[in-house]
Amino acid sequence: MPGLESELRRQHTLLQMMAERMREAATLWDDSGGARGPRLRRALEVHRKFLIEVHQADEDKVLTALRAVGPPEAAAVAERCSQEHPRALKFAATAAALLGQLGSGRAADVRALPALFREEAERIERHHLFDEESLYAHLDAWLTGAARIRLARDIRGRDAARADAEGALIAWVAQLHPASD
DSSP: OOOHHHHHHHHHHHHHHHHHHHHHHHHHHHHHTSTTHHHHHHHHHHIIIIIIIIIIHHHHHHHHHHHHHSOHHHHHHHHHHHHHHHHHHHHHHHHHHHHHTTTTTOHHHHTTHHHHHHHHHHHHHHHHHHIIIIIGGGHHHHSOHHHHHHHHHHHHTTHHHHHHHHHHHHHHHHHHSGGGO
16 A cells, blocks of 8 residues: 555546646637537536545645644644635635536636636646645654554555546546647
8 A cells, every 4th residue: 555645646647637638628629719618618627526526635635644743833734625625616616606607608717717727737736845845844743653654554544536536537638639629
């Protein structure tokens, strides 16, 4: 079974792919004059399933453990990380509302979609850089080996949900390129 840090970093690799594809979806939207609404809807679904339902849920378990046993600097990092999670939810709600306007004649609002997707991709990458430097690099010092093993088992206990979300992400990434049309 992979360790806690390696599992979280593996998820970050998939999130990096997702962020890059979000940018590509935004560019395809721009290039097609907005004719790629289904691709943005799919991107939003992948974002929800993998980032929010899998990765953030896993990270929340780590943050809870850090608050319970970690030193003050661990609690400060946990607090900053937990402040990022509502930003993903806000993006999802805003993007869903804008996508719901497609075909309604509110073109000015809908044109904000590509920028919104690009901003979320940037936010994801900034947050994960913070995680790598400020959180994951210190897990060995802040959590006992037993706590890390327990968290890794707990995270791996949700393999069915993670496999479903990862499958959706990988399928979406593979289908995004115009050559797949």
